[in-house]
Amino acid sequence: MYKGLKLRLAQGEPAIKDLQNAGMPEIFRGVPQIDESKFTAEELKKCQAKCPTGAILPGPLRIDLGKCTFCAQCTENSTEGGITFTAEYHMASSTREGLITNGTLPALTPGAASEKIRKYFGRSLKLRQVSAAGCNGCELELNALGNVNFDLGRYGIEFVASPRHADGIVVTGPISKAMSSALYDTYEAVPNPKIIILFGACAISGGIFEDSEELDRSFLKEFKADLYIPGCPPHPLTFISGILSWLDRK
Amino acid sequence: MKPLTVQNQRAFELSSIPELPVSEFESEVRLILSEGSRMMGLFEVDRTSENKKVLAVFGNNETSQIYLVKCVFPKGSERFHTFADEFPNTNYFECELAENSLIVPEGHPWLRPVRKQNTVLGNIPYEFYRMEGDEVHEVAVGPVHAGVIEPGHFRFQCHGETVYHLEINLGFQHRGLEKLLLTEDDSKRPILVESIAGDTVLGHSMAYSLAMEALSKTGVSLRASVIRSIAEELERIAMHLSGLSGIANDVGFAIGASSYGRLRTLVINSLLLISGSRFGRGLVRPGGVMYDLTDGAVKKITENLLEVQKDVNDINDFMFSSTSVMSRLEGTGKVHYKWASDIGMVGPAARASGLKTDIRQDFPYGAYRYHAMQTVRLDTGDVFARARMRSLEIEESLGFIFERFVDIPQGEIISQMNPLKENMGVISLTEGWRGEIMHAILTGPDGKIKTYKVKDPSFNNWYGLALSVRGEGISNFPLCNKSFDLSYSGHDL
Numbered sequence: 001m002y003k004g005l006k007l008r009l010a011q012g013e014p015a016i017k018d019l020q021n022a023g024m025p026e027i028f029r030g031v032p033q034i035d036e037s038k039f040t041a042e043e044l045k046k047c048q049a050k051c052p053t054g055a056i057l058p059g060p061l062r063i064d065l066g067k068c069t070f071c072a073q074c075t076e077n078s079t080e081g082g083i084t085f086t087a088e089y090h091m092a093s094s095t096r097e098g099l100i101t102n103g104t105l106p107a108l109t110p111g112a113a114s115e116k117i118r119k120y121f122g123r124s125l126k127l128r129q130v131s132a133a134g135c136n137g138c139e140l141e142l143n144a145l146g147n148v149n150f151d152l153g154r155y156g157i158e159f160v161a162s163p164r165h166a167d168g169i170v171v172t173g174p175i176s177k178a179m180s181s182a183l184y185d186t187y188e189a190v191p192n193p194k195i196i197i198l199f200g201a202c203a204i205s206g207g208i209f210e211d212s213e214e215l216d217r218s219f220l221k222e223f224k225a226d227l228y229i230p231g232c233p234p235h236p237l238t239f240i241s242g243i244l245s246w247l248d249r250k
Numbered sequence: 251m252k253p254l255t256v257q258n259q260r261a262f263e264l265s266s267i268p269e270l271p272v273s274e275f276e277s278e279v280r281l282i283l284s285e286g287s288r289m290m291g292l293f294e295v296d297r298t299s300e301n302k303k304v305l306a307v308f309g310n311n312e313t314s315q316i317y318l319v320k321c322v323f324p325k326g327s328e329r330f331h332t333f334a335d336e337f338p339n340t341n342y343f344e345c346e347l348a349e350n351s352l353i354v355p356e357g358h359p360w361l362r363p364v365r366k367q368n369t370v371l372g373n374i375p376y377e378f379y380r381m382e383g384d385e386v387h388e389v390a391v392g393p394v395h396a397g398v399i400e401p402g403h404f405r406f407q408c409h410g411e412t413v414y415h416l417e418i419n420l421g422f423q424h425r426g427l428e429k430l431l432l433t434e435d436d437s438k439r440p441i442l443v444e445s446i447a448g449d450t451v452l453g454h455s456m457a458y459s460l461a462m463e464a465l466s467k468t469g470v471s472l473r474a475s476v477i478r479s480i481a482e483e484l485e486r487i488a489m490h491l492s493g494l495s496g497i498a499n500d501v502g503f504a505i506g507a508s509s510y511g512r513l514r515t516l517v518i519n520s521l522l523l524i525s526g527s528r529f530g531r532g533l534v535r536p537g538g539v540m541y542d543l544t545d546g547a548v549k550k551i552t553e554n555l556l557e558v559q560k561d562v563n564d565i566n567d568f569m570f571s572s573t574s575v576m577s578r579l580e581g582t583g584k585v586h587y588k589w590a591s592d593i594g595m596v597g598p599a600a601r602a603s604g605l606k607t608d609i610r611q612d613f614p615y616g617a618y619r620y621h622a623m624q625t626v627r628l629d630t631g632d633v634f635a636r637a638r639m640r641s642l643e644i645e646e647s648l649g650f651i652f653e654r655f656v657d658i659p660q661g662e663i664i665s666q667m668n669p670l671k672e673n674m675g676v677i678s679l680t681e682g683w684r685g686e687i688m689h690a691i692l693t694g695p696d697g698k699i700k701t702y703k704v705k706d707p708s709f710n711n712w713y714g715l716a717l718s719v720r721g722e723g724i725s726n727f728p729l730c731n732k733s734f735d736l737s738y739s740g741h742d743l
Contacts, residue, residue, distance in 0.1 A: 003568050004505055011561070014512045025519075027526040027541070052438040069441050071532050072540075085526075129398045133423045135739045137448025137529055140492070142398045147511040161396035178367065178422040179401055182393050208441045214426035232531065233448065 014148045019240045020090075028235070029070040029085040033103040036061040038082040047077040053201065053208055057100065065091055065099040066204040069232035089235050092242020093228045099204070117226075120193060121167050122247050124156040127197070128166035130186050133209075134173030137233035138200040142170065150236050155249060163187075168195030168226070172233075174202040174209040180216040187223065195226040197243075200233050207232065253282060253308075253317040258613035261464045261676045264692060267305070267320045272330050275306075275321035282308050282317050283337045288594045290677070290688050292343040293703045294351040295320070302328050302353060305701075307677055307690060311612040316677050329354040339594030342713060345370075365421030365742055367403075378417050381407040389724060393422045400738035404727075411723045416716045423742035431702040444531050447706055447740035449492075451527075452478070452485045453682025454704075454740075455534040457689040460615055461678035462536035465691060466668040471661035472617075474538035476654055479617035481521060481530050481539075483647040486683040487558070488517040489735075490598075490640040490647075496732040497637050498569060501578040506569045513558045513565075520551040538664035548655055559648050566641045579634035583718035583730035586631050593717070596710045597685015599734055602639040603631035609681035623650060636733040672697045682707060684737065706740030 016022050024030065039047065039061070048056045051074055055067035063074075063083075074083045093099045131139055145152040146159065160166050163186045175183060187196070198220075201207035206215060227246055229239050254267045270278060283289070291307035301322050308317040321330065332355040334341040344355040346364045348371050355361070361370050370376045380388065386409050393401035403419040430442055443458040444451045456478060463470055491514040498506030518528040525533035525541055533539050569575055585595070590603035600607050608625040610618040626642045628635040675692040685707030694700040715734045719727055 007509065007564055007568055008505060010564070011509060011512065014515075025523055028522060029526045029532070050437045052435070052441045069531075070527070071441055072526070073437050130394060131398075131400045131423075133425050133739065133742075134400060135445045135448030136400055136737060137445070137451075137531075139398050139400060140449060141528075144511075144515070147515065148508045149512060149515045159398055173423075174425060176422060176424055178424060179393065182401065182422070186394055202445075208438065208445060209425050209427075209430070212426045212430055214424050233529070235528070 015151045024087040026087050028087040031086050031088040031091050032063050033084050034061050038079045047074050050077050062100050062102045065230035069201050089237045090241050126160045126166050127170050128163040129170045130183050132173040132179040132183050133176035138172035141233045141236050144236050163189035166190050170197045170199050171203045172199045174206045174215050175217050177216040183219050197227045198225045199229045204228050253319045256316050258679045259460045259464045261674045264673045264675050267318050269320045269322050278319050289340045289343050292347050295701045329356050331356050332358040338592045365424045378405050402738050413719045413724050416719050421742050423739040427743040447737040450682040451529045452482045453687050457678045457680040457687045459534050459536045461676045461689050461691045464676045465670045468668050470538050472659040473661040474663050475617040477539045477543050480651050483651050484521045487644050487647045488514050489683045490644050493640050493735045500729045500732050503575050509565045516554045520554045523547045537667045542663050582633040584632045585714050585718045593713050594710050595714045597707045598639045599711050601627045602635035604629040609679045609686050613679045633733040670697045708736040708741040
C-alpha cells in the first residue's frame, strides 16, 4: 500500500488546469494563416493542385479546415509566409461553413448551442463514440480525453458504452460502406434530444479518403452535425475547448 | 528454377522474378516454406495481362533474405493446391487472394472471408462456424464495441463461460486503401500511408519512404535516418505505454492505468516537438524527414524521457509485483511456441511466445543497420508475457534513443527524389510497434506505380488472438484482446 501511495505522490498534479488557455509548442500545426499577396498566380495554382485533399479554395484564398489534414505540404509550395500554421488549437465550429477560413475563424460564438441543448446537456453530457473506418488516430485522441492530463470527466462530459445511456454520438472516420448501417443503428438507439459531433477531417469531409468507392456517407446527408472538430487527428484540446465554448461553459 | 533472392529495400528488375506454371509454382513454394521461410505476401500483379499472375513473397529470419516467385495461371483455370494443409502460416494469405482475385486455393482447410462479412470467392455464402449441443451458446459482439475503439465483429462459441472457439470477422474498416495508393499524385500518397493505421504512422511511412527511395535510387542522409529511428522508437514507447495502460485498466489496477496513460502523454508530446503532430504525422517523407531535430527539442525530449524512464520503472515494479494483478495475467490467454510459429505470428506478441523475429534485427533497415537493437524474448506466451514484453521494449527503446542523442550525425535532412525507375519492384519491411510491416511496390514501363500491396502485422496476429481465448473464460477476452492490441484499419485497409 505504501508503495502505491508513494507512487501516487511522486506523480504530483498531472491535470492541466486551464484547458482553454493551455500552452502549445510553436511547432504544433493549428489554425493556418494566409497571406495571398505572397503568392504569384502560378504558385497559387500549384499550391492548390498539390493539396492532397483539395482543401485550398481560391478567390479570396481560404483553407477548408474540414478537409485539411494539417500536413503543411502547402507551406512548401509557396513563398515563405504565404501559408503558415500557427499553434492556435481553438478551431471547432458549429457550422460546416465556419471551417472555411483565411486564418481568422468566425470562432465559436459562446453558446452556439441552442437554449435547449444547453439546458439538457450543459452540466452533464454523455457521448457514444462510433468509429466508422477511423484509423485509430482519432480514437486514441478521444481516449486521451479521459486521461489524468485532460480529465474531461471534471466537466461532466464522458464517453459511455451504451448508446441508450448517451446524449449524442461522436463520429470518427470517413464512414465505410460496411459501417454505414451500424452508424444509423447506434444513432437510432440514442434517446432524444441528441447531438452529433464530427471528429477529424475524415468524418467531416471524407478527408484523404473522399474519392474512395468504399464509403457511404448517406448518414450525414440525412442528419446534420452539431459540432465540427477539425484536425488529423484533432488535438484533445481542440475538442475540449470547442465543446466547452459551444455549451457556454467556462 | 530458383526463386529470386533479394534483400530488404533493394530494388530488383521485375523481369528477374521467375514466372512459373502452376505445378512448378506449387513445388517451388513448398520447398521455400519447408526450408524455414514464412509467407509475407501473396497477391495478384500485372492486372492488365490476359492471364492472372500472382506474386508470392517469403522471408527467412535466419538468412535475412526475401524470396520471390511468380505464378502464371492458365486462362479460365485460376486454381492451385493449397499450402495451408502443411504450412498454416499461408492460410490467411490464401483467403485474401481468393477474396481479392477469385483464385481458388484447392483443398484449403477453411476458406474464410477476410474483409467481406458473409461471402467467400465472390458470392459463395459463408456461415460462421457453429458448435451444437446442450447448453452450448453463441455470443456475438460488434461491430460497435463498448469502448472508444475501432469496429470488428466477434463470434464466441461457448459452453457455460468457457470459450471453445472464437471467430473474428473484420472488414468494417475497409476504405479501399490499396487502390487509392495507386494515385499518381505524390502529395496524396504519404497522407494515405500515414492513415493505414493511425497508431503506426511512423512504421508505415518508413516502409513507404524506404521503398520509394530504393525504387528511385535516392540516398538519404545519416542524420535523417537517425531522426526517423528516434521517432519510430518514440512511437513504439508511446503505444506500449498505451497498451500497458489498457491492460492495467482491464484488470482493475487503476493507478497503473492512469500512470502509464500520463507517461504516454509525455512521450507523444515529445514526438510533437519533433514533428508538430502527436503521432509523428508529416515527419517522414521519401528522401528524408521534413523537420530537423533542434538542440532545444533534444534537451526537452531528454528531460521528458528521463522522467518516463524513472516512473515507468517504479510502476512496472509495483504492477508486476502485485499478486492481484499477476493472478490475472499469468497463464491467461496462452499461445505457445508451436502455435505462434505455425501460424506465423510477428512482433512483440510472437517474441512473448519465444519466437525470434524482429525486422530491426533480421532485416535491418535505416539507422538499425548501424545501430543494432537488442531484442528481448520471453517464452510463456500468456498475457503476462505480452505485457512484460512491452515494458521491456520500452526500456530498450529508451536506451536506443539516449544513445542516439549523444551523437546525432550532421547533414541535410531531405534529399531531392529522383524519378522512379521503370519495371522495378521492391519489398520494404519495417518493424512497427506491433511487428512486421510489409510494403511491396512494383512500377510499370512508364515508371508509375502499378501494384501497391500493404501487409500490417495485425494481418498475421488476429488469428493468434482467436487461439489465445480457447479454453478461457469469456470474461478474459478483453484482457487477451488488449494484450495483442491489434489494428482493425491496418488489417482492413
